[in-house]
Every structure is written in C-alpha cells, then in structure tokens.
Amino acid sequence: MPELRCRICAAAYPIGPLFFGCPACAAQGRKAALEVHYTQPPAKFPDPTKTGIWQWLDLLPCTDGVSLGEGGTPLTLLRPGLYIKNESCNPTWSYKDRAAAVSISMARQFKLPATVAISTGNLGNAVAAYSAAAEMRCTIFCNPDAPELQPALMQLYGARVFRGGNANALVRQYVERGTVFPATICCPLGGFANPYAIEGFKTIAFEIWQQLGRVPDRVFAPAGSGDGLYGIWKGFRELRDFGLTDTVPRMIACQAEGAACYAKALATNASAPVPIRRPRTVALSIAEEYGGYPALTAIRDSDGDAVTTDEEQILWAMGALAAKGIALEPASVTPFAIASALDPQQQDETWVLIGTGSLAKWPPLVTQGFALPNALPPDFDNLDQLM
Ligand SMILES: [Zn+2]
Numbered sequence: 001m002p003e004l005r006c007r008i009c010a011a012a013y014p015i016g017p018l019f020f021g022c023p024a025c026a027a028q029g030r031k032a033a034l035e036v037h038y039t040q041p042p043a044k045f046p047d048p049t050k051t052g053i054w055q056w057l058d059l060l061p062c063t064d065g066v067s068l069g070e071g072g073t074p075l076t077l078l079r080p081g082l083y084i085k086n087e088s089c090n091p092t093w094s095y096k097d098r099a100a101a102v103s104i105s106m107a108r109q110f111k112l113p114a115t116v117a118i119s120t121g122n123l124g125n126a127v128a129a130y131s132a133a134a135e136m137r138c139t140i141f142c143n144p145d146a147p148e149l150q151p152a153l154m155q156l157y158g159a160r161v162f163r164g165g166n167a168n169a170l171v172r173q174y175v176e177r178g179t180v181f182p183a184t185i186c187c188p189l190g191g192f193a194n195p196y197a198i199e200g201f202k203t204i205a206f207e208i209w210q211q212l213g214r215v216p217d218r219v220f221a222p223a224g225s226g227d228g229l230y231g232i233w234k235g236f237r238e239l240r241d242f243g244l245t246d247t248v249p250r251m252i253a254c255q256a257e258g259a260a261c262y263a264k265a266l267a268t269n270a271s272a273p274v275p276i277r278r279p280r281t282v283a284l285s286i287a288e289e290y291g292g293y294p295a296l297t298a299i300r301d302s303d304g305d306a307v308t309t310d311e312e313q314i315l316w317a318m319g320a321l322a323a324k325g326i327a328l329e330p331a332s333v334t335p336f337a338i339a340s341a342l343d344p345q346q347q348d349e350t351w352v353l354i355g356t357g358s359l360a361k362w363p364p365l366v367t368q369g370f371a372l373p374n375a376l377p378p379d380f381d382n383l384d385q386l387m
Pocket of ligand 1: 006007008009010011022023024025026032
C-alpha cells in the first residue's frame with residue numbers, strides 16, 4: 001500500500017489531501033515535504049490490460065485514473081547511443097499531462113471539486129484539460145510572458161485564467177480553504193507542495209526502462225522547478241529498490257545560462273538551488289526564480305550534473321531537431337543543445353534526452369524569421385524552376 005512519508009523525519013501518513021508538508025515536522029517548527037512511498041513491490045508491472053501511464057498503476061497512488069490517453073510516448077533513436085523521449089505526443093502536447101492525470105485523479109479520489117495551478121503554459125493547459133475531463137472547476141495563474149495562445153487554450157478547456165501577480169501566496173490561501181486541489185508544481189522547501197505530480201512524471205522512467213529493455217547510463221532533462229527531473233529519478237530509484245534493475249542513470253539537469261539555479265548550486269557547493277533574481281531565457285518553461293531542492297538531491301544522489309547552454313545554441317537545437325521531424329519548444333531542446341556536442345558511444349554509453357513539450361504552443365517562435373511561401377505559379381514550367 002502506498003503512504004505519504006516525510007523526506008526528513010520519515011513519519012508516515014495515509015494517502016490524503018496533505019499539501020502543507022509533514023505535520024510532525026511542522027509541530028517542531030520545521031518545514032519538510034512529504035512524498036509517496038510504496039511499501040510493497042509491484043505485482044503486475046506493467047499491467048498488460050492497461051495503456052499509457054496506467055500500466056504502472058501498482059506504483060501509483062490512485063485507485064483509478066482520469067485519463068485522456070497520456071503516456072506511451074515514442075523513444076526515438078537520434079544517432080547511435082542517443083535517444084529522445086518525445087513527450088510532445090501527450091494529449092496537451094507536454095509531459096505535464098502525466099502529472100496532471102495523477103493530480104486530477106487524486107483530486108477526484110479526495111472528492112475535491114476544484115483545482116488550481118501556477119504555470120507558464122504547459123502545466124496550465126494540462127491541468128485545465130484534465131479538470132475538464134473530470135468535470136472540476138479549474139483556476140490557472142498564468143505567467144504574463146506566455147504567448148497568448150497558452151491562456152487562450154486554457155480558457156477553451158474551461159479554466160478561469162489570471163495573468164501575473166503574487167500567485168504563490170494566493171494559491172496557498174485558496175488551498176487552505178480545504179476544497180481545492182493544488183495541481184501545481186512547487187518547491188517543497190516552502191512547506192507547501194503537491195506530492196502527487198511527481199508520481200506522474202516518474203512513469204517516464206518506467207517507459208524508458210520498458211522501451212530500451214534496460215536503464216540508460218544518462219538522462220538529460222530540462223530543469224526549472226525540477227519536479228519533472230526529480231520524478232524521473234524517483235522512478236528509476238524505485239525500479240532499483242524493488243530489484244527490477246541493478247543500476248540507475250546519472251541525471252543531467254539541462255538549463256539556460258540565464259536561469260542556472262542548479263549549475264550555480266553545484267559550482268558553489270550550495271545546499272539549495274541558487275535563487276535567480278531575474279531569470280532571462282527564451283526557454284520560458286525553465287525560467288524559474290527558484291529551483292527545487294528534490295531535483296538538486298537527484299542530481300547529487302545520481303552522480304549527475306547540471307549543464308547550461310546559451311540562447312543561440314537553444315535556437316539552433318530547436319531548428320536542428322525540427323529538421324529531424326521533432327518540433328519541440330526551447331526548454332525541451334536544451335538536452336539536445338547540450339548532448340549534441342558530445343558522443344555517448346565514445347564512452348560506450350546510452351543516453352536519453354527528455355523532449356518535454358511541443359513547439360506548436362509557442363507561435364511567435366515558430367513564425368519568427370519565417371518567409372511566406374512562394375505564390376503558386378500558373379504553369380508547370382515556372383513551378384518546376386522554383387522547385
Ligand atoms: Zn517530518
């Protein structure tokens with residue numbers, strides 16, 4: 001049976017709507033995050049009667065799922081030793097669908113009628129869509145820098161959307177009412193977190209293990225708040241802890257130079273991600289002021305690293321991957337930007353890049369520098385010359 005367990009004092013609690021960290025630690029004036037812990041090995045793993053993330057139900061906290069067909073995304077070979085997990089193939093075109101599917105399933109299990117999330121775009125769309133599927137009220141606090149297509153889509157899914165403001169404090173007040181599920185990604189150091197989203201992200205690790213037939217040597221993941229990277233690490237850790245694999249991959253956090261909270265923490269041997277006063281990068285989905293403590297522990301525990309790339313390289317990677325048939329947003333191509341200069345074969349290794357979301361939700365980036373196609377000429381001779 002799964003339970004919630006404190007990351008600091010190891011106190012255990014039944015699965016429930018606990019969003020303000022460990023009560024035992026709080027009683028001693030300490031902030032500590034809870035996470036889902038499984039006390040028994042999975043029996044049916046994968047479960048052949050289910051699809052997508054629900055094949056892994058034995059290591060998920062839900063009893064059943066709100067589903068739009070998430071998970072089961074392709075693992076595509078880019079060159080020998082280098083694969084990309086193309087998460088743009090999820091229902092709202094990003095890996096946040098995995099987190100939203102588990103979060104909204106838990107909200108339904110807890111009989112909470114409403115959901116809320118803070119988002120630059122991808123998470124907001126995922127939470128809005130899954131809330132719609134579960135017939136729940138949904139409120140999204142959207143980053144004002146997101147292209148207008150993002151809040152427009154959220155509204156189309158039926159969410160109430162607000163732009164900008166001090167969303168963290170407002171969300172906390174809203175959740176304290178006790179009728180709202182915070183389907184949001186947050187840094188649990190603040191004592192306020194959703195422990196269930198991570199369970200959705202970890203299914204990426206299970207799928208990679210299934211698709212490769214083994215655990216890769218390195219996993220390159222874009223990292224902002226870091227819940228995605230931490231979730232994938234937790235998945236690999238569970239595979240090892242339950243004896244399904246012997247090894248775990250090194251987790252490589254991929255960051256933009258203008259938002260390098262983990263790279264700076266490693267460089268200065270800091271115990272927490274270094275806050276970035278004004279994150280600046282075209283990779284808006286990982287332009288976070290505050291990184292997550294769990295992601296930093298995943299990097300260190302896996303003997304991993306945090307690597308940065310610059311704006312020029314990110315835009316190059318976006319075009320280079322699209323030229324291979326995979327159109328991903330700037331944050332999602334940071335792993336490719338970083339790994340493309342290196343050769344896994346030289347080290348006799350297998351690497352997997354996490355392509356977290358589609359470029360299609362970022363219209364200004366698609367059309368920037370784009371020339372209108374030629375008008376169709378009236379006869380074939382002229383057309384032949386143009387072709
Ligand atoms: Zn505790």
